[in-house]
Amino acid sequence: MRRTPWSQRFGLNGRGLVVLLPYLWLLLFFVVPFVIVLKISFADIALAIPPYTSLFQWDDQKVLSIKLNFNNYAFLFTNELYFKALLNSLKVALISTLFCILIGYPMSYGIARAKPATRNLLLLLVILPFWTSLLLRVYAWIGLLKANGVINNILMALGLIHEPLAMLYTPFAMYVGIVYSYLPFFILPLYANLEKMDWQLLEAAEDLGCRPWQAFYKITLPLSRNGILAGSMLVFIPAVGEFVIPALLGGPNALMIGRILWDEFFSNRAWPVASAVAILLLLLLVPFMMWYQSIQARESAGAK
Amino acid sequence: MAVPSGTLTNPSQPVKAAPWKDPNAKAYVQIDRVTKSFGDFKAVDDVSLKIYKGEIFCLLGASGCGKTTLLRMLGGFETPSSGKIYIDGEDMTGVPPYERPVNMMFQSYALFPHMNVEQNVAFGLRQDRVAKAEIKDRVATMLDLVKLTDFAKRKPHQLSGGQRQRVALARALVKRPKLLLLDEPLGALDKKLREHTQFELISIQDKLGVTFVVVTHDQEEAMTLASRIGVMNHGEIVQAGTPSEIYEFPSSKFVADFVGSVNIFEGKLIEDEPEFVRIGSEELGGTIYVSHGISAAPEATVWAAVRPEKVFMSTAPPEGTDNVVRGSVQDIAYLGDLSIYLVKLPTGKIVRVTQPNTSRHAEAITWDQQVYLSWDSTSPVVVTR
Numbered sequence: 234m235r236r237t238p239w240s241q242r243f244g245l246n247g248r249g250l251v252v253l254l255p256y257l258w259l260l261l262f263f264v265v266p267f268v269i270v271l272k273i274s275f276a277d278i279a280l281a282i283p284p285y286t287s288l289f290q291w292d293d294q295k296v297l298s299i300k301l302n303f304n305n306y307a308f309l310f311t312n313e314l315y316f317k318a319l320l321n322s323l324k325v326a327l328i329s330t331l332f333c334i335l336i337g338y339p340m341s342y343g344i345a346r347a348k349p350a351t352r353n354l355l356l357l358l359v360i361l362p363f364w365t366s367l368l369l370r371v372y373a374w375i376g377l378l379k380a381n382g383v384i385n386n387i388l389m390a391l392g393l394i395h396e397p398l399a400m401l402y403t404p405f406a407m408y409v410g411i412v413y414s415y416l417p418f419f420i421l422p423l424y425a426n427l428e429k430m431d432w433q434l435l436e437a438a439e440d441l442g443c444r445p446w447q448a449f450y451k452i453t454l455p456l457s458r459n460g461i462l463a464g465s466m467l468v469f470i471p472a473v474g475e476f477v478i479p480a481l482l483g484g485p486n487a488l489m490i491g492r493i494l495w496d497e498f499f500s501n502r503a504w505p506v507a508s509a510v511a512i513l514l515l516l517l518l519v520p521f522m523m524w525y526q527s528i529q530a531r532e533s534a535g536a537k
Numbered sequence: 538m539a540v541p542s543g544t545l546t547n548p549s550q551p552v553k554a555a556p557w558k559d560p561n562a563k564a565y566v567q568i569d570r571v572t573k574s575f576g577d578f579k580a581v582d583d584v585s586l587k588i589y590k591g592e593i594f595c596l597l598g599a600s601g602c603g604k605t606t607l608l609r610m611l612g613g614f615e616t617p618s619s620g621k622i623y624i625d626g627e628d629m630t631g632v633p634p635y636e637r638p639v640n641m642m643f644q645s646y647a648l649f650p651h652m653n654v655e656q657n658v659a660f661g662l663r664q665d666r667v668a669k670a671e672i673k674d675r676v677a678t679m680l681d682l683v684k685l686t687d688f689a690k691r692k693p694h695q696l697s698g699g700q701r702q703r704v705a706l707a708r709a710l711v712k713r714p715k716l717l718l719l720d721e722p723l724g725a726l727d728k729k730l731r732e733h734t735q736f737e738l739i740s741i742q743d744k745l746g747v748t749f750v751v752v753t754h755d756q757e758e759a760m761t762l763a764s765r766i767g768v769m770n771h772g773e774i775v776q777a778g779t780p781s782e783i784y785e786f787p788s789s790k791f792v793a794d795f796v797g798s799v800n801i802f803e804g805k806l807i808e809d810e811p812e813f814v815r816i817g818s819e820e821l822g823g824t825i826y827v828s829h830g831i832s833a834a835p836e837a838t839v840w841a842a843v844r845p846e847k848v849f850m851s852t853a854p855p856e857g858t859d860n861v862v863r864g865s866v867q868d869i870a871y872l873g874d875l876s877i878y879l880v881k882l883p884t885g886k887i888v889r890v891t892q893p894n895t896s897r898h899a900e901a902i903t904w905d906q907q908v909y910l911s912w913d914s915t916s917p918v919v920v921t922r
Contacts, residue, residue, distance in 0.1 A: 431645065431647065433643055433645055433647040434647050434649060434650075436614055436641075436643070436647065437641075437643055437647035437648075437649070438649075438660075439633070439634040439635045440612060440614075440634050440639075440640055440641045440709075441640070441660050441661035441664055441712065442635045442661055442665050442712070443635055444633075447664070452649060455651050456650065456651055
């Protein structure tokens with residue numbers, strides 16, 4: 234008699250397995266760490282390894298006592314440093330997103346309207362930076378922006394300036410780094426949207442009396458709305474928690490929530506507070522992620 | 538022997554008005570020696586054409602013949618490489634689409650997917666800053682005309698193909714253009730709907746009196762819609778005329794063959810008189826007698842074109858020796874209202890014959906039967922190219 238494969242006895246077929254494996258992966262490497270962070274955020278700081286107290290304790294009478302410490306959260310709300318850092322992060326992410334829209338929209342539009350052969354080349358150029366690590370690319374910007382860096386040297390050689398411009402370790406450098414790094418994340422979803430556009434609609438609009446810019450404003454822009462929103466979310470969400478770029482390019486004054494988190498964790502060894510910051514940041518970003526999801530759902534429904 | 542072409546009589550079919558016959562009539566749209574080149578390729582080659590007010594003019598041709606390019610030049614989406622286009626006496630050179638008194642119905646309809654039917658139709662009027670109350674009125678009238686009043690709030694993707702086509706028509710007509718351009722207006726509709734829509738289109742055009750220029754590759758569509766047809770080939774207008782002129786008096790082998798089906802026999806003039814000609818055709822294996830004169834050089838190769846429905850088929854030999862030939866039935870296609878017979882001549886030439894099925898009982902003629910084919914001496918059209 235043939236044995237039923239074990240997977241079928243659990244009601245699994247090939248398709249189920251294919252779906253299950255990634256979910257197990259996510260469960261293991263996303264949900265479990267999240268629960269651990271959540272747990273730490275309710276602990277107390279302690280001089281131990283790891284440096285926090287345990288939430289669960291068995292006492293002598295075999296009674297499980299759970300101690301939840303809300304002080305970490307309370308601390309975040311009483312100390313205005315965190316509030317300021319969070320606000321500043323939102324500001325930086327918002328401005329970076331705006332710049333990505335301003336720079337990325339014309340690029341996506343240009344790629345979508347290029348000849349098919351050119352289009353692939355242009356797309357490749359957008360994706361090409363991913364072949365190098367982010368860290369290396371950010372370091373490259375240091376080389377470009379520093380006092381005796383490439384940009385300053387060229388400007389001085391041309392006689393346009395006589396003293397090097399202070400660009401590195403300024404908000405300017407930080408924005409350059411963030412916009413540069415996240416631009417492809419904006420361009421790609423918007424391109425996917427614009428690529429589906431029926432360009433004859435623009436001719437129809439012109440035929441009905443629109444100047445080219447009016448046709449863009451009334452037809453192209455509303456029809457690419459979902460692409461803009463999707464791209465913006467892909468820039469905004471990670472930019473809020475961005476740590477590496479502000480730390481390397483923004484100098485010591487760049488007050489970002491990601492850096493606070495790093496400092497609390499590594500410098501102050503205040504794991505519970507750092508965890509509370511992480512949880513709050515996550516809660517803050519959940520609405521944006523849900524928004525992004527609903528845009529994606531609308532996009533794929535519209536494509537049908 | 539040269540004979541004035543006036544001996545070719547025009548069809549007797551009544552035509553409402555025929556401004557193209559009046560040398561003093563003012564052309565509403567004048568296309569004056571227009572050429573459009575894309576690199577080395579001439580999409581439209583030195584086309585001159587006059588279209589009159591209230592006409593439905595069809596540009597008919599196979600894909601790639603330049604008909605769409607010509608239409609797009611009328612709409613302002615392409616600029617002529619040389620030549621000029623006048624609409625109602627005004628030179629359209631350098632006038633962008635958004636300033637032309639012309640609207641276009643696109644082949645794909647190009648309805649704005651983020652707007653409902655009403656908003657689509659109102660779009661052009663809003664753009665012209667027409668007063669709100671007037672927009673409402675005109676949109677309502679137009680939706681009523683195309684029978685879409687109940688669908689005003691629907692988005693394009695919630696409509697059927699035929700409804701979309703009517704929205705596109707309403708959107709283009711609501712601006713009361715001097716000229717409406719229609720690019721394959723019925724191409725996306727199924728056969729039944731297409732027939733119905735053709736007549737609807739004519740009645741709407743009649744009601745509004747707008748001049749239509751229609752591009753199509755479908756000769757049947759051109760025949761039903763058009764007041765005149767311009768047959769295009771390789772960027773040139775090879776013949777322009779009323780549907781019956783084009784069908785009954787094609788000026789070349791190409792037109793005869795492109796519009797409808799036809800039997801073409803190559804031959805040489807053996808008798809050339811002002812009142813008749815006799816053509817000897819090896820292909821036919823006989824002579825063709827045509828009861829009118831033609832203008833061609835003596836001994837020139839000519840082609841006699843005979844439409845399948847003008848060929849009579851009989852089992853008994855008909856009278857006379859001209860325009861009679863024997864053959865055997867190769868194939869029969871029964872189409873209900875009529876049957877198509879393919880008859881093979883002893884020379885190997887296949888002749889196409891259509892006969893209406895006037896009796897409900899099957900005709901006696903069947904496969905491999907020997908038959909006589911004959912036609913009237915007025916039926917052949919003799920062309921020299």
